[in-house]
Amino acid sequence: MSSKELHPLRQQCVQGVRGQVLEIGFGTGLNLPFYSKDVVEVHAVDVNPKMAPKALHRIEEVPFPVQHHVLSGESLPMEDESFDFVVSTFTLCSIAKVHQAVQEIWRVLRPNGRFCFLEHGLSPDPKVASWQTRLNPLQHVLGDGCHLNRPMDQIVCSQPFQVRPIQTFYLEGVPRVIGCLYQEQAQKPA
Ligand SMILES: C[S@@+](CC[C@H](N)C(=O)[O-])C[C@H]1O[C@@H](n2cnc3c(N)ncnc32)[C@H](O)[C@@H]1O
Secondary structure: OOHHHHHHHHHHHHOOOOEEEOOOOOOOOOHHHHHHOEEEEEEEEOOOOHHHHHHHHHHHHOOOOOOEEEOOOOOOOOOOOOOEEEEEOOOOOOOOOHHHHHHHHHHHHHEEEEEEEEEOOOOOOOHHHHHHHHHHHHHHOOOOOOOOOOOHHHHHHOOOOOHHHHHHEEOOOOOOOOEEEEEEEEOOOO
């Protein structure tokens, strides 16, 4: 996750992010250095309580406040339409009720707000996809609930976001079963 190869992708993912921001599956805060000074506040959500202490040094280095919450992305206590942006990187693969989480993302986004995501998922190449399906049970155990073969475009589009066709691409130097990436900023219409 901390690999330097991912830095440009993390940067692209949060490009233009400003105002009130919610990041789900915050982990150790690896996206924080890429946020711009136009961010007013980040609410960071992660279900794993062990992540918060590991994120502390990154939280201390940014010029905006970061409120950390140990919570599940499937059920957020935040008010409707309270965020300008929601960010998720490599998280939708692990959330058990992922459609419910996307519904929550939709709910907390303001009209014109954007959902910025960078995720790995199902390959459009049938050969790679069949290996993803075969290896999925193993990955689920080894990768702490991670799924290899989620169709991230369909999952995001389960809510009526305005989104360009979501492109997939492979991350260089990573096996294709885990390195098929989906990246886009999906907008909630006004
Ligand atoms: C592979 S890590 C990615 C961390 C970070 N987003 C990054 O890009 O480095 C997935 C993160 O999602 C968190 N997570 C898993 N299920 C979750 C859920 N239901 N709600 C919130 N966070 C969750 C895990 O605890 C973990 O920190």
